Structure formats: structure tokens, C-alpha cells
Amino acid sequence: MRFLRRSLLGVFLLSITLALLAFAGNTVRVAVQDRMNAEPRSFPERERVFAVNIVEIEPQTIEPVLTVFGELRSQRSIDLRSAVGGTVLEADPSLIEGGVVTAGQLLMRIDPKTAQASRDRVAADLQDAQAELRDAERGLVLAEDELTAAQAQAELRAQALTRARDLETRGVGTTAAVETAELAESSANAAVLSRRQALAGAEARVDQAATRLARAEIDLAEADRALDETEIFAVFDGTLSDVTVALGGRVTPNERFATLLDPTQLEVAFRVSTSQYARLLSGEGNLIAAPIKVMLDASGIGIEASGVITREGAAVGAGQTGRLIFARLDSAAGFRPGDFVTVSVNEPALDNVALVPATAVAADGTVLVVNDEDRLEVRQTEVKRRQGDDVIIAAAGLVGERIVAERSPLLGAGIGVRPITGGESMDEPAAPETVVLDAERRAKLVAFVTDSRMPEEAKTRLIGQLEQDEVPAETIARLESRMGT
The missing domain is CATH 2.40.420 (conserved putative lor/sdh protein from methanococcus maripaludis s2 fold)
Incomplete structure (x- = not known):
């Protein structure tokens, strides 16, 4: 009985468990179906708004600035060459790289012995030519006198022939006497012709002697010039570069030993594209004289100069594009030929732009x-x-x-x-930060600027800033960074 009771209890519990499992499975199934069949929940949507910086358009007139790179050149430069060869006997102390010379200053003297010897030989040839001319002129005078004598002799022979014929007509003279007079006259005429030929020869000798004398004078002038060219002088005030000769050296004819540049007359050459070049043309198609600014960044301190466009290159050049433009600089303090600079060109103004x-x-x-x-x-x-x-x-x-x-x-x-x-205008930059200097710090900065190798214009500008009550902080930081503080 106990076994039967326990068996029935187990079957009962198993039935209850299966029923609970079936109920739970049905509940899950119904829940899943309801979830799948239900409409999705909708939330109210909100538009996303972005914060943006804006600029208000105001029409104005603006001069565009074209920025390119260029190279400085000297408008006046000349190659110094030795017209004659020889040993350098004397060289000016300024005949060095970067030497400053003045117009008419003696730069170099070459050994004049060879040129002097050539000049002496030409002078001797000139004396020979002068003597030959004098001898030819004397010979011409003698030839003229001989011709005069021969003509007088011929006239006498003609008068004798006339008398002989007159005597023969009157029956006093003979035919033989007439023939003798005719022969004498003919001989006199032949003598006159010979003297004329001698006179022509004397005149030709005078001409040849004069030509020889002229050639000798030309040779003497060339010899004098060659002797003078043993001394080489500066053509204008300027600075020397590419110096390749020194005292005791030897130069050959037409050898370039230095280049003389005028650092005060500089121009900048820069290349622009074809489209940029078109914007620099006037209505007639000519290049306008647009103002420019040239800037050289020297150790953080900009050196600036202004100028104006003067001309353009005649040809584009092999392998090049655009146009080569030249501009003259009004002042060139601190600049040197060969500097690579930044060029800002002011283009014609544009109206109704922003x-x-x-x-x-x-x-x-x-x-x-x-x-x-x-x-x-x-x-x-x-x-x-x-x-x-x-x-x-x-x-x-x-x-x-x-x-x-x-x-x-x-x-x-x-x-x-x-x-x-924005709180600030795009065209109006914020004022630079300034600092009030004490006396000791101001004195150190002024002393550093004074002892530096800056151009005089840059020194004057910086010292003027440092003497103000308030000095830009950027200037102080730049100077102190160079001082090593």
C-alpha cells in the first residue's frame, strides 16, 4: 500500500509539473506574439540646430595683394677685366670680397714693362715714318724744280726750232739745221715727260709716307692705351664681389677678376603666372606701374622696402612659364643683390566686393x-x-x-x-599685448639692440619702441629669445 501511495503521489507531482511547464510556455508564447504584433512606440522628435559663425556681407573697394617670391638684382653692375696680361704689382686694400670703392679709385696696377717696351718700339717706328715723310716732301720739291727746268729747256728748244725754220724760209739756213733743232726739241719734250713721271712718283711717295705716319700714330695711340690699361680704376661707387686676384698674382688679357655692383640701385625680378600677369595689364594692354613691397626676413626682424613695377621680360625663356617682371626699389637699406625676398604687388582695386x-x-x-x-x-x-x-x-x-x-x-x-x-571685425586685428618695462630690463634690451648687427633702420625702429612707456610683448619676447634669456 505504501508503494502504491508513493507511486500515485509521484504521478501527481509529475502531472502538476508538466501542467505548470505548459502554462509557462503558453504565457511566454502569448507575450512574444503580443510584443511582435504591437505597434512600435513613438517619441516626439526634436530638430537639431547647429551653432555657426556668420559674416555679414558689406560691399567695399579692396586692392588685392599678389604675393610672390623674387630675387634682388643690381641695376648697375660691371665686370672688371684686365685688358692686358701680366703680374699684379699693386692692389688696393679694398680689392676684396665686399670691398667698398669710389669712382676713380685705383684698384690694381699690372706690370707695365711689356706695354712700355711695345710703346717704345711703336714710337721708334713713328720717328722713322716722320723722317720718311720729310724725305719724300724734299724729293717732291726737287722733282718739281727739275720739271720746271725741263720745261724751260723745252721752251728754248722750241724757240731754236722756230729760228731755224725762219732762216730756212729766207734761204739762209739749211735743212740739216732744221732737223737738228727738231731733234733737240723732241729730246727736250721727252725730258719734260720724264720729269713729270718723276714728280708723280715723288707725290706717290709723299702719300705713302703720310699713310705710314698715320698708321704709326694709330699704333702709338693703341700702345699708349695699352700702357694706360695697366692701371684699372673703379667706374662708379659700389661694392666688389667675386674677387679672384691678389697682390703678386698673374692675370691674362680679358680675364674677369671682380664684379662691381651698385648696392644703392637695386631692382627685384619675380615671375608671375599668365593669369596674374593679365591682371597687371591696363586697358591698352600695357603693364601698369603697380606699387610693390619687398620684405626680407632677417632673424625674425623683417626688412622692408617699397618700389614700383618698371618693365617685363622680353621672352618667356626655355622651360619657363608665365612672365618675368622687374620692379625698381625706392630705398634699399639692408638689402643686397642676390637676396631671396617676398614681393607683394598691389593689383588694381576691385569695386563692390567683400x-x-x-x-x-x-x-x-x-x-x-x-x-x-x-x-x-x-x-x-x-x-x-x-x-x-x-x-x-x-x-x-x-x-x-x-x-x-x-x-x-x-x-x-x-x-x-x-x-x-564674432566680437571683433575680421579686418581689424586685436591690439597687441603690451608690457611696462623697468629701467634695468629696458637698458639691457636697448644695449642688445645697439650692439647687434641689425640694419640701422631696424635698430632705430626697435629702440624707439623700447623707449615707449608700454612695449609690445611680442617684441620683448623676440629680443629676449635672441639674447638667450
Whole structure:
């Protein structure tokens, strides 16, 4: 009985367990079906608004600045060459690299012995030519006298023939006497002809002697010039470069031993593209005299000079593109020929344009405009020039509009934005930070600038800044970094 009771109890418990499992499975199934058949829950959507920096378009007149690189050259330069060869007997102490000379200064004297000997030989040849001319002139005088005597003799023979014929006509003279007189006259005429030939020869000798004398004088002048060219003088005030000769050295004829440059008359040569060159042309197609600025960065201190465009290269050149432009510098303090400088050219002014950040304009020339509802619109514009991190665009159709200063891939037409206006104008940079110096620190900085190798203009400008009550912090930091403090 106990076994039967326990068996029935086990069957009962098993039935209850299976029933509970079936109920639980059915509950899970119903829950899954309800979850799958139920509509998804919907939450209220909120539009995302982006904060953007904006720039208001105001039409203005702007002079674009074209920035290129160029090289300084001297407008006056000359190669110093030795016309004659020989040993350098004397050399001026300024005949060194970078030596400063004045016009008419004796730079070098070459041994004149060879030139002097040649000059003496030519002078002797000149004396021979002069003696030959004098002898030829005396011979000409004698030939003229002989011709005069021969003509007088011929006249006497003609008179004798006339008398002989007259006597023969009157029957007093004989035919033989007439024939003798005719022969005498003929001989006298032949003598006159011979003397004329001698006179012509004497005149030709005089001409030849005169020609020889002229050649001798020319040779003497060349010899004197060669003797003078043993001394070489400076043509104008300037600085020497590429000096290759020294005292005791030997030079050959036409050898270049130095180059004389005028550092006060400098010009800058720079190359521009064809499109940039087209913007520098006037309405008649001529290159305009546009003002320029040249800057040389010397140890963090910029040296600047102004100038004006003067001419352009005659040819493009093999393997080159664009145009080569030349500009004259008004002042060249601190500059030297060969300096690689930055050239800023002021182009003709553009009217009705605006200067905006380059990040505000897309590659296709479109900008994003913020409308009255603070939503973005795409507008097309024309990019006139690119100025570093900014661009100059046409203001037509955008006057008074607000455009996005910095575009991003998240921004597009119809998107809502929150405009942010910058506190400072793009064209007006913030004032530089200044520092009040104490007396000791100011004295150290002034002494450093005074003892440095800066150009005098840069020294004057920096000392003037340091003497102010407040000095720009950037200037102080730059000077102290160079002092090693």
C-alpha cells in the first residue's frame, strides 16, 4: 500500500509539473506574439540646430595683394677685366670680397714693362715714318724744280726750232739745221715727260709716307692705351664681389677678376603666372606701374622696402612659364643683390566686393546664407581673388546677407542654425599685448639692440619702441629669445 501511495503521489507531482511547464510556455508564447504584433512606440522628435559663425556681407573697394617670391638684382653692375696680361704689382686694400670703392679709385696696377717696351718700339717706328715723310716732301720739291727746268729747256728748244725754220724760209739756213733743232726739241719734250713721271712718283711717295705716319700714330695711340690699361680704376661707387686676384698674382688679357655692383640701385625680378600677369595689364594692354613691397626676413626682424613695377621680360625663356617682371626699389637699406625676398604687388582695386574667410566658400563657388528663419540657403557667388586664408568674392546679390564663415559636411540647405556673430571685425586685428618695462630690463634690451648687427633702420625702429612707456610683448619676447634669456 505504501508503494502504491508513493507511486500515485509521484504521478501527481509529475502531472502538476508538466501542467505548470505548459502554462509557462503558453504565457511566454502569448507575450512574444503580443510584443511582435504591437505597434512600435513613438517619441516626439526634436530638430537639431547647429551653432555657426556668420559674416555679414558689406560691399567695399579692396586692392588685392599678389604675393610672390623674387630675387634682388643690381641695376648697375660691371665686370672688371684686365685688358692686358701680366703680374699684379699693386692692389688696393679694398680689392676684396665686399670691398667698398669710389669712382676713380685705383684698384690694381699690372706690370707695365711689356706695354712700355711695345710703346717704345711703336714710337721708334713713328720717328722713322716722320723722317720718311720729310724725305719724300724734299724729293717732291726737287722733282718739281727739275720739271720746271725741263720745261724751260723745252721752251728754248722750241724757240731754236722756230729760228731755224725762219732762216730756212729766207734761204739762209739749211735743212740739216732744221732737223737738228727738231731733234733737240723732241729730246727736250721727252725730258719734260720724264720729269713729270718723276714728280708723280715723288707725290706717290709723299702719300705713302703720310699713310705710314698715320698708321704709326694709330699704333702709338693703341700702345699708349695699352700702357694706360695697366692701371684699372673703379667706374662708379659700389661694392666688389667675386674677387679672384691678389697682390703678386698673374692675370691674362680679358680675364674677369671682380664684379662691381651698385648696392644703392637695386631692382627685384619675380615671375608671375599668365593669369596674374593679365591682371597687371591696363586697358591698352600695357603693364601698369603697380606699387610693390619687398620684405626680407632677417632673424625674425623683417626688412622692408617699397618700389614700383618698371618693365617685363622680353621672352618667356626655355622651360619657363608665365612672365618675368622687374620692379625698381625706392630705398634699399639692408638689402643686397642676390637676396631671396617676398614681393607683394598691389593689383588694381576691385569695386563692390567683400572679404570673407576661405572656409566660407565651397569648391564650386557657393556660400551658405542664413535667412530670416535661421535656416541655410545655398547661393552662388564669384571668387575674385584668394588672399591667404581669405577670399575676395563679388558682393552682388549678397549685400546685407549673413553667410556661414566656416562650412562643414553637417551643414546644408534647409538646416536650422543658431548664428554667432564674432566680437571683433575680421579686418581689424586685436591690439597687441603690451608690457611696462623697468629701467634695468629696458637698458639691457636697448644695449642688445645697439650692439647687434641689425640694419640701422631696424635698430632705430626697435629702440624707439623700447623707449615707449608700454612695449609690445611680442617684441620683448623676440629680443629676449635672441639674447638667450
